[in-house]
Amino acid sequence: MFKNEFSGKSIIIAIPDHFGLPQRFKENLEFLGFKVCVIPDNMKVKIGFINTIIHVYKKFILREKTFKKIKKTELKLKKQLAVLEQSNIKKFNYALFIRPDLFCSELINEVKKKTEKISAYQWDGLDRFPLIYEKINLFDRFFVFDVNDLEKNSKLLPLTNFYFDDIKKSENKYDVYFVGTYMKNRIDLLIKLARKFKNLGLNTSINLHTHSIEKARKIKNEPITHIDKPISFRDNIINVSQSKVILDFANDVHYGISMRTFETIGYRKKLITNNPLVKKYDFYNSQNMFVIENKNIDGLEDFLSTPYYELHDDIINKYSFTNWLKYVLDIHPNFPINLIK
Structure with a gap:
């Protein structure tokens, strides 16, 4: 892998804040030379008293469990858009969403306006988070890691996980x-x-x-x-x-x-x-x-x-972050990646 391989390129990443995962992506992307804009997902928002009542009614009476999640996603939007607007890059080369079900469609569409190509990776089963189905067609390329999900939409592409290649093997402890x-x-x-x-x-x-x-x-x-x-x-x-x-x-x-x-x-x-x-x-x-x-x-x-x-x-x-990224962004990967059933 080569440091600064993507020097001069820019990318927007939107990733759930699981144990510092956005920062880990950012570090490896910057190692490769990218200018990176991170759309945060960890802002704390409250849905308010009236929405809480609606949430309880929908959850326990109508058996609908997505209202609270949708409302929180909407409330995050204003803060996320502010981060996007603060960037001094007017047009990014790429955008990548990990777990796009956690981000609202309005944000995805705004990111699309500021980028040349937008990709997504749903690294959780599609049926676990059904809100994702309505967002698949918002992306140029959409990947799943469960081979059984491929048959659920003709647009879906196969993708394994990877290892971050900016951190090298160390002496064993x-x-x-x-x-x-x-x-x-x-x-x-x-x-x-x-x-x-x-x-x-x-x-x-x-x-x-x-x-x-x-x-x-x-x-x-x-x-x-x-x-x-x-x-x-x-x-x-x-x-x-x-x-x-x-x-x-x-x-x-x-x-x-x-x-x-x-x-x-x-x-x-x-x-x-x-x-x-x-x-x-x-x-x-x-x-x-x-x-x-x-x-x-x-x-x-x-x-x-x-x-x-x-x-x-x-x-x-083949299974490095660099090759994985090339495949996701359609930048002529060195080795093709596929899923096996």
Whole structure:
């Protein structure tokens, strides 16, 4: 990847503020040479007393659950447009929306007026946030990461996740690293693995986020660190880059591959995951990725004792942020990206 590869180009990005994700995008984009305008999503707005009454009526009487979300999105619009107008760039080359269901159509249309090409990536299942369906046609290019969503609109394009390529591999501090939120369907497996790693004498950093006292109590005596505040996206990536093996769990509501998997590709790490979908991709190698099926961890010790198998540079570059961005913005990507079912 080349620093300043997009020198002189400009881009608007609108991304939900999940653990510092907009800043992480901005840093990598600026590393590549872009001038970046970030449309914020984290402004706090109140819908007011009358709208609260309407929200309660619609939610509990009419069983409509989108009113509050729509109203908050509308109230954010004025502040978001002010950010857009403050930019000294009159016409941007590109615009990119991540989770565009969180942004109102009026904002998207205003951004369209100020840019040459506008793309979107819905990295959550379409049916989970049905407001997105009315916005798909507002974009020049619209991507989904769940292959099952492709049949829902002829305009949809396939796209995997990626790894940020402005952060490089570091010297290892941990043997195994994991950070995530408490989920009932995976906690027993996580505890099982954490105990296994401890018995093997491995230096682990296994972190679980929850505000629930009851859930925190369940892991109190386990080799798992309870954290009451999420780790930022940047700090998490640095931790990944400093670990030999990364632990990952699939989310049952999606059919796709997490960013954690692609980070192990970019930073040359081994992966332990319960997502069998990784076996179907070109980056899969059993020496690098241990797939847990039916909670069976037989063979894990052998996996941990074998060295990392170096992937071809083409595979590593294919799933980088730079190549991903070229594909999203239609700037002649070095390698095509596709989803596998």
